[in-house]
Amino acid sequence: MVKQIYLELSEVKRYWNVEYFFHDGHRKIYLSARTKKEDKPSLFIPTHVSDSLNFMEMQKLLTLNEQKEFHGIFLAIINPDSTCVYYQISEGLIEPEQITSKHLMKNKQEYLDSQLRKHRNLFEQSALYGIPITLNAEKRDEASGGRSEDVK
Template sequence: MAPLPSHPLYIKFLEQCVDSPPRVRGLSFQVYTDLLLAKQWWSVQPIDVPSLDKIVLVARSQQHDKREWIIPMNPQENWSMEWLSRTFANLSSVARGVESVVLAIVSTDATIVYYRIHKGLVPPKETKEA
């Protein structure tokens, strides 16, 4: 992979979050490229959210699906119910109606694990009996 500053996707990524702190760009860019290239998601947009001290990615898994809010994290970050409440509150200032987020946890070996977290209680999906 080319060094980040000269990578064509990094240049496009940076144009959309030029004011973000450099320390959060690498992790977010890794998730950004995973969504675009490996998972082939639609319209992946980085958004700098200073109140979270993160670049949040907004994307669609399919062209006509609803927007997903993806939060890049490293495994050493602590998160709690309080942190999740603050996260939903901070995202509400960016966009209305954020009911779930996807935590993209990037390990040191570049593996990314995605966890969907809903705001409040969500009933399980109904399954068809055979």
């Protein structure tokens, strides 16, 4: 079970400095890994899908990060078919990360889709005749309400 998580973190996810260690108090093997070389390590706790964890056990797991040496603690839940699912656990509630970047990406994608629909005939004709086209900056600014984004 631990070997499977180790291989997934190091080979599939390409995490840095994947290490394992044994905690005497919990009588379990844990893994630590860094998403980037310069990041703080995260702690991964291997758990089989059939194992049950109550809130007291989860609270004990949170004590592993009392010195704040880890970026986060993740339950690595392993299914017999070798599927691994990672759940981050924390004390209290935390705000989700990268919501704004997801919204910006979605807005940009919607804008590009609208431009493709708007200039569909022009794109089809240029593709048919093999003529490269470029949309003028003024047209992009008008279409985007003053934004100056490139349409590629």
